[in-house]
């Protein structure tokens with residue numbers, strides 16, 4: 001029998017502590033370095049990381065989670081499942097990048113969210129004609145590399161069930177999972193090669209097992225793992241599940257030696273399923289930034305003894321989702337810092353917990369520190385501000401309600417005097433180099449606040465002037481002052497902290513630096529009033545105030561884990577509400593509260609979705625019900641496939657909702673009708689994701705199509721999303737055509 005290990009993590013970040021891989025990959029794309037240079041830089045990064053993890057004391061280290069772009073794309077390559085069209089590209093590495101990001105001639109594969117995280121993976125396309133074949137060179141090479149370094153390596157591969165669940169079937173409606181039997185012989189072959197290369201354990205990542213699976217799917221999980229376990233020459237199999245509770249699927253894993261369970265997002269599966277197994281206990285949160293409560297973790301480990309054959313301490317999921325190390329943070333508040341654990345610190349926690357668990361009674365000093373920090377955090381006054389709690393406790397239903405929508409429509413028609421099919425935009429205008437330079441100059445002290453304000457006012461004037469010239473009905477100030485729609489607010493609210501280097505991979509070479517929401521949230525002063533008030537003072541037209549909604553602010557931050565998310569959402573909602581009231585007082589009569597991430601926090605299990613949508617909608621309504629019924633509330637959602645979320649959109653009760661629709665032919669309007677949605681709606685009539693200027697005719701056609709589903713009194717005319725990534729000239733031409741299209745349709749709508 002293989003030796004069970006005691007301390008591990010489920011996967012590793014790869015972008016590099018200083019984003020070295022991002023820079024290397026982008027240099028390769030730009031032709032500044034060649035493929036060998038790229039490979040060497042990547043190898044050096046991996047070597048350094050493996051040495052650090054081994055030195056820290058992990059006795060089993062994941063290998064193969066490195067990726068130039070994405071692990072699901074790597075798996076598609078390993079299984080010979082890249083679509084044919086990329087074969088026209090010369091080198092394999094360039095085929096890979098072509099699939100990831102497209103070329104002049106070739107569209108990339110789609111990208112979508114990795115479960116409920118902020119990481120995005122590349123969606124493999126699998127056609128009936130796709131034949132799978134095994135190409136394990138990358139994994140074998142990384143395993144060999146680790147062995148050469150003398151590291152206790154555990155190869156990690158995305159499991160066949162998750163791979164097929166996440167891939168997209170093209171040219172067939174049959175669920176791909178039905179083809180899992182085609183993958184089994186390839187995985188058997190792979191297991192044999194890994195065993196031959198000296199792997200004692202292999203980790204098969206199956207996060208899809210924490211989602212709802214039907215009986216057929218569960219049957220396929222069982223038969224797949226029975227077949228893999230029956231392979232003659234193979235390492236011990238560890239099936240890694242994460243991001244939720246491993247429920248029904250646990251019993252389908254009867255034949256494997258090890259199961260990794262997420263004890264942060266979920267709880268233990270039935271004891272029967274763990275009996276006799278090596279259980280890798282995810283007690284250290286792999287996707288949030290807080291130190292672990294050692295007593296809770298040790299209790300969870302203790303409860304597994306007596307059930308499992310052996311227990312290892314682990315992170316709940318890969319460390320892909322947290323920054324590398326606190327060492328790179330010099331300016332964090334000292335006590336906040338002591339509450340935090342990034343990747344390197346989590347590895348230390350895992351090792352300390354493993355040694356405490358292994359030698360009952362004898363605790364390493366590290367744990368004592370953790371315990372002290374944990375206690376200090378709990379008692380910090382910034383986590384419990386009386387004024388916030390009093391206000392939350394005093395909330396009544398009426399604070400989340402406005403007059404019925406039809407009544408508001410009448411009041412607003414009178415108050416705002418808008419034409420039929422009003423035209424507007426989603427908020428941002430092109431973030432030109434000039435704008436970015438001004439923000440950087442202010443940050444670095446090269447210009448003072450006055451000079452900055454003067455320049456931003458000039459930018460706002462220009463954008464207002466352009467919109468007036470084009471004849472738009474509801475204007476925006478253009479958001480020149482915003483680096484990012486969440487960070488901008490996080491920087492101004494109390495209860496949030498920013499990191500200097502807390503980069504996390506979002507997709508490919510793109511990284512984000514999420515703010516840390518650590519305490520009770522308050523708004524020391526107005527956040528947008530100066531800019532939007534200024535804009536409204538410069539024009540007789542309506543200016544729409546622009547805010548980010550509470551759910552989106554939560555979704556794109558690291559959020560405190562010591563109170564229900566719903567409470568945190570309400571705190572943020574109150575701050576946004578106060579801002580809307582300030583804007584209204586300053587004469588702003590239209591406010592937009594963006595919730596592009598509404599769907600992103602949706603729980604993976606259907607049974608938990610209703611509760612989430614309930615509080616998410618409540619928080620939005622709390623944020624938007626403070627204004628008078630004459631004031632028009634808009635919201636913006638960045639996509640058109642709402643699925644389970646569709647009813648919640650009606651629940652938001654925003655007077656106007658703008659959504660993506662240009663790429664999906666207005667189908668979303670029928671979905672909205674199906675749930676009785678009867679508010680204003682602005683289905684995007686042009687796709688801002690491309691520089692192409694849409695013609696008047698095509699936007700007229702979109703509007704005509706929309707009018708089949710929505711009466712003219714409720715229809716708005718706007719682009720799909722904000723314009724910040726576009727250039728000035730195409731924006732001007734596109735909006736010119738948009739206004740012309742609206743005018744044309746108005747004459748007969």
Ligand code: GLN
Pocket residue numbers: 426427428479485546594596636637638721722723724
């Ligand atoms: N108001 C934001 C903008 O226009 C909305 C961005 C978004 O939906 N992601 O940029």
Ligand code: ZN
Pocket residue numbers: 426596636637638639720721722
């Ligand atoms: Zn959008």
